[in-house]
Every structure is written in structure tokens, then in C-alpha cells.
Amino acid sequence: MSIEELTALLGGWKGYTLGTVGRVEPGQHGPTLPEVHLELHPVRDHPRVCSGCGKTCRSIHDTAERWVDDLPIFDAMTRLLVHRVRVACPDCGPKVEKLDWLEPYARVTTRMARSVAQLCRVLPIKHVADYFGLNWKTVKKIDKAWLTRTLGPVDLDGVTKLAMDEFAIQKGHRYATVVIDPNCKRVLWVGRGRSREEVRPFFELLGPERCKRIVAVAMDMNAAYDLEVREHCPNAEVVYDLFHVVAKYGREVVDRVRVDEANKVKDDKPARKVIKGSRWLLLRNADNIEKEQDRIRLAELLKANRKLAAVYVLKDDLKELWFYRHVGYAKQFWDEWYGRAIRSRIDPLKRFAGKLKGYLPGILSHCRFPLNTSVLEGINNKIKVIKRMAYGYRDDAYFFLKIRQAFPGVGR
Ligand SMILES: [Zn+2]
Structure with a gap:
């Protein structure tokens, strides 16, 4: 031969x-x-x-x-x-x-670039660089070029629903916005910033014709996106999603009450420790608590503390609001929940309920557009993983490509 x-x-x-x-x-x-x-x-x-x-x-x-x-x-x-x-x-x-x-x-050869890019999907750049004996910058460059070439431009045709969310690029400093198609879990756009002006390029890219076809946009109540959505998408309803509302409840009600209750028992060190260390238990979905001992801990905590028990139960009940598909029943359920919150004599809870009331139309609109917002939660978590793997990206464009890569869409 x-x-x-x-x-x-x-x-x-x-x-x-x-x-x-x-x-x-x-x-x-x-x-x-x-x-x-x-x-x-x-x-x-x-x-x-x-x-x-x-x-x-x-x-x-x-x-x-x-x-x-x-x-x-x-x-x-x-x-x-x-x-x-x-x-x-x-x-x-x-x-x-x-x-x-x-x-x-x-x-590097095309097959080497492919291998580097494949490993970069699951490993931090540094590990890939060590494995191939390449330097960090070279690996990043290879992966970025590969992603740019393979991902190509995004196809925006046929999109009727959107979900928008912000995330921190660096701890609490700079922010970015991700827009996804919740029907097929596909990232449509990622851009710097979270203001109206900063998300405008997405709607310009979508263009007036495709904007008209958008019927619903899911987002966080706190987001600045709603006005921009209303301006560009005349037929869209804003939908406030379960994930963000419950996360906000966790921060503004559960955390607040937990800290206040811990402070009340300042002199009782063991009791204080139990309450302070209960954050995870209180915020977690009850179905996701696997260990028997954790379930017992939670039950005992709720039994011992009336206020924590009240905010805990109201949190679980609030979630039910998103399972209604009939606006009338949903509204009835809300009125009842709201009444309990207001009568609770727990200030953070009353404040939260009062604020939430202003957003009610956007919450009830999920009955007509039941967007699967676990997608938003999934993306949120995945972005954190991507960020950790890169040990803080300095290159936004590369970071955004990695996010697109993680959500290429299902059923396409
Ligand atoms: Zn030629």
C-alpha cells in the first residue's frame, strides 16, 4: 500500500x-x-x-x-x-x-475545530485547552468561529409567542436580555442591556409584519419590556409568568419574614439557627424535597412558626393561579387569595399582594395564553451554568452564541 x-x-x-x-x-x-x-x-x-x-x-x-x-x-x-x-x-x-x-x-483542521467545539459544549475552555495542548485564547476563538458558522442567522418566521428575560452578565453590573420562542424552546435573540431602547433592535429585526403576528409575550413584572412590546406588537398581550412572580414572592415575602422571625428569637440561638438555615427548604418546591429528614425539618419549622407557615401556604396556593384556564375562575381564586394575604397581618405579604394586584390583568392573561414558562426558568438556570463554565466571559458575543447553542429549539 x-x-x-x-x-x-x-x-x-x-x-x-x-x-x-x-x-x-x-x-x-x-x-x-x-x-x-x-x-x-x-x-x-x-x-x-x-x-x-x-x-x-x-x-x-x-x-x-x-x-x-x-x-x-x-x-x-x-x-x-x-x-x-x-x-x-x-x-x-x-x-x-x-x-x-x-x-x-x-x-487547526476542520475536524479538530469540530472536536474542540464539541468538548466546549460540556467543559470549561481551560479544560479543553489543556486536553488539546492549546492555549485558552485559541480554544475560545475556535469555538466562537465554529458556533458562528454552524448556528447561522436565526429564522424568525412563524413565531407567534415570545418570552423575554434579563440576566446579569457580571455580578449585578451589566445586564443582557434573551428572547425566546417558548413553543419550541429556541433562543431568537440575545442583546446587551435590559432597557426599552436596548431591546428595540430585536423588534426591528422582527419587522412590522412578523410583529403583528405576535399574540403573547411572557416576561417578569419588573421588566421594562412591556411598553416596548405594546409599541411594536399591536396584537400581543403581556403575560406575567409564574416563575418570576414566585421568585419575587420568595425574595420579598419569604426571605423578609424569615429574617424578621429569626431576629425575634435572637437570644434563643438554636431556634434562630433553624430559621436562618431554612431558606432553601422554604423556597423549594415541596415535591422536590427528597430527603425524609428535610421534610420533617420543614414540617416542624412550619408547626413552630405561624407566620412562616402562613407565607409558605400562600406561596403554594399562589402557584395554583397559573393552572386555571378560565379567566372567571382564576379571578375568583385570586380574590380569595388576595383576601387571605391582606388579612394575614404580615406586612411584607400585604405589601406584595397590593403590588401584585396592579399586575392582575397580565397574570390572568395566561389563561388565554398558557405559555410554558418553565422554559424561562430553564434558560435562567442554564445561563448560570454557561457563565460558571467560562469563569466569567469577557466576550459578550461569544457568551451569547453559547446561549443560542444551548437552546437551538426542539422539533425543528
Ligand atoms: Zn476563483
Whole structure:
């Protein structure tokens, strides 16, 4: 078997053949991992394609040496010294040759880029860099280029519902907005900021015709998006979703009452500790508490503290509001809930109920547009994971691509 046949069999470098082969062992002045260096020469009389126009060209203009990394061979990193062809294209002039295994000006082969990008889906950049013996910046660049190429522009046709949410890029400082199609869990847009002006580019991208087809937009009550939605989407109803309302209840009612109650028993250290340490138990969905001992702890806490028990029960009941599909019954349920909250004599709860009342139309509109807002919760959690994996992205564009990658849509 000839070398050309062998490399073809192994899936190597179409149009090129092996020249010198060398090996460099790791050492003080050498690489950190063993490297195999392979020189690749163009095969004679192989048809070459111009990367400018895609036409097959007969003549080679010249070749230029380029170092390119390929996937590791056995125990060693693979570095290729490619004598890359520039064709003499009758239409484009001298132009680098189009290859399916190497993008023009790429520093790594296409299959290496694919592997790097695949690992970057599940591992922090640093781990991927260590694994391939590449530096951090190179890995990020490869992944970013791969995502840009594979994700392409977003298809906005056929979208009738939206869910919008904000998230922090850096702790409490800079914010960004994500817009998704809740029907198919697909990220449609990510942009810096959370103000009206800052989300306007999305609606401009959507355009007036597609904006008219939007019937419902789910969001947080606190968000500044509602006015912008009303301005661009004349047929859309704003829907306040369960996830955000319950999260707000957790912060403004449960947390507040818990801290107040803990302060009341300042001198009783064990009791104080139990109350202070109960945040997780109180905010968690009861169905998600797995350990028997945690369930007992929660039950005892609620038995011992009337106020905590009241806010806990009202939290669970509030969630039920989102299961109604009939506006009349939902309204009736709300009136009853509201009455209990107001009569509770628990100030944070009364304040919260009063505020929530102002948002009632947007809460009841979920009856007509029952958007699955667990999508918002899912995205929120996933963004946190992506952020942690990158140890704080400095590159927003890359961060946003990673978010799009995580929610490519189902059933498409
Ligand atoms: Zn050409």
C-alpha cells in the first residue's frame, strides 16, 4: 500500500501527501506534550478548487507553508506543515485553494475545530485547552468561529409567542436580555442591556409584519419590556409568568419574614439557627424535597412558626393561579387569595399582594395564553451554568452564541 492510499484510508488530508515525519519529545525547551510533525505536499494533478468562486482550476499559482494543528495521533499532538496551494484562478487571480478539511487561514483542521467545539459544549475552555495542548485564547476563538458558522442567522418566521428575560452578565453590573420562542424552546435573540431602547433592535429585526403576528409575550413584572412590546406588537398581550412572580414572592415575602422571625428569637440561638438555615427548604418546591429528614425539618419549622407557615401556604396556593384556564375562575381564586394575604397581618405579604394586584390583568392573561414558562426558568438556570463554565466571559458575543447553542429549539 502506498503512503497516499494509507493516508486516504485513515481519513487524512485530501489532495496532499506525506513528506517528512518527525517527532519532538517534551522537554525544557520543547513542547509540554510529545508532538508529531508531518509535512504535507500537494499531490500532483489533483483537481483544485478556488475558494473565491468555487470553480476547478488547472494551474497552481504557488504554495505557502502553514503550521496547522490536527487531532492527536496515538500519544502525541499532531502538527502539520502544510504547503498550502494557491490556485491561479482565471476569474479571481491567485486564490487559496478550497479544502474540506481546512478552512482558509484556519490554524487547526476542520475536524479538530469540530472536536474542540464539541468538548466546549460540556467543559470549561481551560479544560479543553489543556486536553488539546492549546492555549485558552485559541480554544475560545475556535469555538466562537465554529458556533458562528454552524448556528447561522436565526429564522424568525412563524413565531407567534415570545418570552423575554434579563440576566446579569457580571455580578449585578451589566445586564443582557434573551428572547425566546417558548413553543419550541429556541433562543431568537440575545442583546446587551435590559432597557426599552436596548431591546428595540430585536423588534426591528422582527419587522412590522412578523410583529403583528405576535399574540403573547411572557416576561417578569419588573421588566421594562412591556411598553416596548405594546409599541411594536399591536396584537400581543403581556403575560406575567409564574416563575418570576414566585421568585419575587420568595425574595420579598419569604426571605423578609424569615429574617424578621429569626431576629425575634435572637437570644434563643438554636431556634434562630433553624430559621436562618431554612431558606432553601422554604423556597423549594415541596415535591422536590427528597430527603425524609428535610421534610420533617420543614414540617416542624412550619408547626413552630405561624407566620412562616402562613407565607409558605400562600406561596403554594399562589402557584395554583397559573393552572386555571378560565379567566372567571382564576379571578375568583385570586380574590380569595388576595383576601387571605391582606388579612394575614404580615406586612411584607400585604405589601406584595397590593403590588401584585396592579399586575392582575397580565397574570390572568395566561389563561388565554398558557405559555410554558418553565422554559424561562430553564434558560435562567442554564445561563448560570454557561457563565460558571467560562469563569466569567469577557466576550459578550461569544457568551451569547453559547446561549443560542444551548437552546437551538426542539422539533425543528
Ligand atoms: Zn476563483
